[in-house]
Amino acid sequence: MSDPRISFLVGGVQKGGTTALASFIAAHPDIALPRQKEAHLFDDAAFDPSWSVADIDARYAMHFDAEHARLFGDATPIYILHPVLVRRIAAYNPGMKWILILRHPVERALSHYHMERARGREYLPFWLALACESRRLRAYGDDCSRDSPLSRHSYRLRGDYARQLDVLYGFFPHDQVLVLRNAELSHAPGAVMARVWEFLGVDPPAGDESHPRVFEGHYRRLRRGGLRWRFYEWLFRRELAAQVERYGLHWSAAAD
Template identity: 55%
Template structure:
């Protein structure tokens, strides 16, 4: 499958953040007749270890071509890879590929997000440390590896606090794309009123929303049992992330406390 115009194939991204409901939102958006997402949800094109920065938009489109089930005319093709917003190199690549790209970014309380990622990595067998030791050792585990996009990179598996540095990620995103091309959604709103979030996202993308009778499965089903917000562990993690939380309040007016 190849695009029929000179425009890049991929027009929108559910580009982050990890463990904020991106899989659910991608599934919900897939119910719209005007949108197409990869059959396996996350294409991992722009963060692929073998990505060549010399590739043209046509070369990148060729990487995407086999990842879609059909090529119905008039639809918007997208990708839902949450790593994209996290890494500046991916954002820059996407900016060169399609300056008109529209981004949907889900934000989840970074403390809960970190705990969720940790439990996922434990379940996958990619994390052997206790949660608190993993958090305390994260700066040393990531040291010198920030440009490492290999599949086993600690940037992918052990970036619990780093992925919650939303202010830095938004700074990078807005340096490459105007704010009107970025839709920020809160994961708790997706959980509480998925239909409203999907309608807002479809309006942002300029396509009709799914039918009114569409059923939306709950978000975060099967996720770990959340700790009490007042527990010692949660307070300690929030203290560790105090700079990131303050940056979001001061630069973007977004609070997670």
């Protein structure tokens, strides 16, 4: 039996910088990502747990233009969100390498919220959307379809990194997971990409790497330390505390 076609994932998190990271990775001549960045194979409503590795590879093949790359990956950020998806990926390729790029949970949630507003799929003010989230998601805990409330309105849930890492490390060893931060990619992209190339086991691309700004949402940011910022950090206090206690993820202004 041949090895699985997909050997690494940019598996999260949504609005964490996955588009920029995927664009930098895709520029490497030995690496191929789906032409639309996100294949959404493991969260597809038609996914069948009985599919073999060959079945999954055949479905992945239609997402690629390159046929002879050294490494094939996928950059679908919802994969980290749900334990069922992580379990499916582990069954497909226990040796899968995961790259995660994290962002302060409040800033990630605000960016996600404004994306849904721009798409016409959110009408509540930000504070109320956060307050109502658990009720909105209650009946959709296992619905990973693109139109489900779990996909659209999981502002706090997607920022609960400790919970997601707990699940991921239950299926994959730590040395198959590379955790990055959004601010690091923004401020020192060359250093971050050097870590990515080493993690993937490829040489850096020849010549000077270009790391342009890829996407920035046009919405009003929260002022760090301001009254509204402190209120939203208070709302996220349990998630933030768990990230520090279990994974040493501090989100001070200097660290993130």
